[in-house]
Amino acid sequence: MMTVSSPAKLFINAIYRATEGEGALVGRPQIFVRVQGCAIGCANCDSKDTWEFEQGFASDITAVLAQIEDLSLKKLKRVSITGGDPLHPKHVPGVLQLVRELKARKFFVSLEAAGTRIVHEIFDLVDFINFDFKPPSTLIETKPSLIVQLAEQYEGKFQLKSVAQDAKDFSAILAAYQLVEKDLKRSITFDWCITPIYNPGESFPLERFKLILNLNENAGGYFRVIGQQHKWVHGPNEKLV
Numbered sequence: 001m002m003t004v005s006s007p008a009k010l011f012i013n014a015i016y017r018a019t020e021g022e023g024a025l026v027g028r029p030q031i032f033v034r035v036q037g038c039a040i041g042c043a044n045c046d047s048k049d050t051w052e053f054e055q056g057f058a059s060d061i062t063a064v065l066a067q068i069e070d071l072s073l074k075k076l077k078r079v080s081i082t083g084g085d086p087l088h089p090k091h092v093p094g095v096l097q098l099v100r101e102l103k104a105r106k107f108f109v110s111l112e113a114a115g116t117r118i119v120h121e122i123f124d125l126v127d128f129i130n131f132d133f134k135p136p137s138t139l140i141e142t143k144p145s146l147i148v149q150l151a152e153q154y155e156g157k158f159q160l161k162s163v164a165q166d167a168k169d170f171s172a173i174l175a176a177y178q179l180v181e182k183d184l185k186r187s188i189t190f191d192w193c194i195t196p197i198y199n200p201g202e203s204f205p206l207e208r209f210k211l212i213l214n215l216n217e218n219a220g221g222y223f224r225v226i227g228q229q230h231k232w233v234h235g236p237n238e239k240l241v
């Protein structure tokens with residue numbers, strides 16, 4: 001049993017083992033720590049059950065580590081911290097302590113960042129950052145200046161991820177890409193993945209997928225178009241997979 005002196009509290013929605021279904025880490029088995037609480041409010045969020053910040057979800061880091069240890073079977077040393085919004089100020093002390101403890105135990109730690117803020121004390125410690133650029137269908141704005149900052153300070157340890165609904169989303173992602181390149185004054189070398197959205201309750205969105213593939217090819221192929229593999233395997237409504 002792992003113990004931590006003065007353990008911080010973290011709001012937890014779920015801790016589970018699954019294979020990564022999106023982005024450049026697709027196919028990697030990981031233990032997911034899904035934080036409870038998000039104030040961002042993306043219109044097309046498929047995890048609305050993670051929005052509320054409720055005391056009932058509070059768990060101390062020692063208990064979180066014990067669950068991770070059980071799921072890892074002492075072999076799987078990869079953890080993904082996701083949400084909710086793990087970088088909301090209410091979560092930062094708990095996430096920071098969790099990351100420190102996991103790194104001390106030689107885990108590879110990746111972080112799902114919603115694209116609204118950079119938290120250096122956490123970004124400096126984790127092994128990999130999945131940073132969202134939110135296109136218009138989310139009704140949330142990601143500042144391209146944050147992506148420029150990431151590229152300048154965290155090159156080699158992050159990817160951009162964008163969920164796309166339609167051609168309007170693709171155009172906004174492309175415009176952001178070009179703006180970031182202009183501000184960086186060099187070519188983008190990090191992976192920028194576009195995921196054609198697969199909404200809960202709908203059939204596999206083949207036409208949407210083909211549209212985004214086609215738009216990317218015609219635009220110059222700047223992006224990696226990667227589907228949500230876990231939804232192909234388990235269906236779009238299944239949770240904790």
Ligand code: SF4
Pocket residue numbers: 038039040041042044045046047048050083084085114
């Ligand atoms: S940041 Fe994530 S959890 Fe929060 S609303 Fe957006 S998609 Fe949902």
